[in-house]
Amino acid sequence: MTSKRLPFDQAEYDRRLLMTRMAMALAGLDALFVSDPANMQWLTGYDAWTFNHHQGAIILQDADPIWWGRQQDTQGAMHTVWMPEGCVIGYESDLVSSMERHPIEDLARHISGLGVQNLGIEMDSQHFSAKGFSVLLQVLPDVGFADATGMMNLQRAIKSAPEIEFMRIAAAISDKVMEGVMKHADVGMAKNQLVALAYRDAMQGVDDAWGDYPAMPPMLPSGSDPAAGLLTWSGSPLVAGEDMTFAFSGCYRRYHAPLCRTIFLGEVSDEKRRAEAALIESLDAGISAATAGSKVSDVVKALAGPLGHGDDIGNGFGGLIGVAYPPSMEDDVISLNADSEAVLEPNMTFHVCPTLSVSGANVGIGQSIRISEDGAAEVFGGVSPIFATK
């Protein structure tokens, strides 16, 4: 018997499987192939850096889920999934880089043996390729296929009590990293040196809680760079007058709680102070409006109010958070967009991050929150919203 290292008890996994099966039944699916590694981890416990290969979990209505992946990863699967060893199936290593055969042929054989009629596939997941789908279509001409992108991500939206505990720990790690950044960032410091400190603090974790790799590296645009906010760092130094916006998430057992603050570098103009005040007011308003039963669009309206955007509110105020693997931190089944009709439910968790453009540079503030049973949302972590000035 392999020693297991599961983060949750069996009741939690049973609950998740039940929810997934209900969603499958509603969609008329007797089987679902889950390739998104966050969905796979949430449902089975599987946690390993193997998602650059064809792999996934086959979810059935009347039998345990099946882990399917490379033969050499089956040991890792047995360490991390809750299902018995018989539910772990590996495909031979010579399929991995074969020019003649494809790993999905092996998957198709298993699915065929299970007598599946209607199979859900995460068609728009990064982790299920166009080639893989064409192989499935060819080998399984009698199976019906349905696009199940986002089906499991929606099941994951509402967090259980133990999941929320993990997110509070992730938030404590985010706080520690941000406090270090606020302390050490300074004019003349090279950005990669700040990233080095952030990673060190994040991996060390807090108290007994060890840090895990985040689904995204830190983002720390400054000056004219913020307009290109998803460029990663370089060795160039922080410059007086070119404020830096630092966004990062601590990670605990794959759960995230992102945090974002601008750090003013050098003299702070009145215009910048007004932007800071507006962003803090925006975040407060958004948190107050984020009550169970509210529509996402109303939360976005509350966030946008203090920012003076007028009618053109725009998108990009944040999104759903929880389990994540690179490259995606947020789950885009529910995003904080002006036209979203999604309704907030207790224990949904979001990263809320209003931003403003000041003289061509972006400033921003971001906080992770939990929708409460009643009243305003719970804010994860406790870093001051006031921007540090260096």
Next chain:
Amino acid sequence: MTSKRLPFDQAEYDRRLLMTRMAMALAGLDALFVSDPANMQWLTGYDAWTFNHHQGAIILQDADPIWWGRQQDTQGAMHTVWMPEGCVIGYESDLVSSMERHPIEDLARHISGLGVQNLGIEMDSQHFSAKGFSVLLQVLPDVGFADATGMMNLQRAIKSAPEIEFMRIAAAISDKVMEGVMKHADVGMAKNQLVALAYRDAMQGVDDAWGDYPAMPPMLPSGSDPAAGLLTWSGSPLVAGEDMTFAFSGCYRRYHAPLCRTIFLGEVSDEKRRAEAALIESLDAGISAATAGSKVSDVVKALAGPLGHGDDIGNGFGGLIGVAYPPSMEDDVISLNADSEAVLEPNMTFHVCPTLSVSGANVGIGQSIRISEDGAAEVFGGVSPIFATK
């Protein structure tokens, strides 16, 4: 005019484009859509953490490449690509999370406007979804499609002189990280604390060279874990008798040079010493055999010889390295497998990593190398092959 931050001069990008166009012509393609972020960076210079969204480069025979991605990422594109601003095309943000429309509809419109007849697609790339392909097929019924997976990865296999310089810097970062690990790893130390040191050292970089995020986090299996080598770390401490194998790559401007060593913890049995000697002999034999003109299968035979595997050599001796983005460190168009007929050419670069199982635990040694114009391969970096003992 946007300030550019390109790592190479225009002649280097011109050479890459020419090679790509020749490969396209051989395959009868008048256009190629490149979605693999490593291929996209190599060809256009684009470098940003946006590869969780639909994006890519359209390569044509008779016009500059076109960067295509989200509207909000176009600023980042203009900062990083060598093409003029007119070659950067963004799709509107409300396509990103739309339920009714798909970003690839926008791509299809542009491709249609270009009069493309035969379009190559990276069908088995993580970064081109099954859904995206089905949209292309639907919107462009008159275009011919061909699977171009690996076409550009093969063009990238042989490195130029400036690329090799970058890999030497990446190797210096790998060395620094490994020396820190060899110094600080000890019985009782929690694995995440070791990871914290490794990330700090890697991001700090060496001399004037700043560290970038690696395509894979460190892997540090120990004890019975090595059988599950791609499980990431936890907070559990290193244990006497449970040797740790640490694998990591420094990264400089997206170029990698992985390094792997076992660290003996506690008493070292004769069996373990014999394994260490066999691995060092294997690595030496592999490096000597890795001459220009040799077949990969012969290098693998040389690597396997001292390991006593008999006829069942197996795979997993390493692979092609260079530009990489998460989640893949190695480029599997050429892997060090026993049945590979690929022929080594000067300036191909590989991670060579023989491993052995000793009493159920894996030990390994890995080094990044460059195939020389004549004679044995150049070894990147200079960390001793002798295993540290703690």
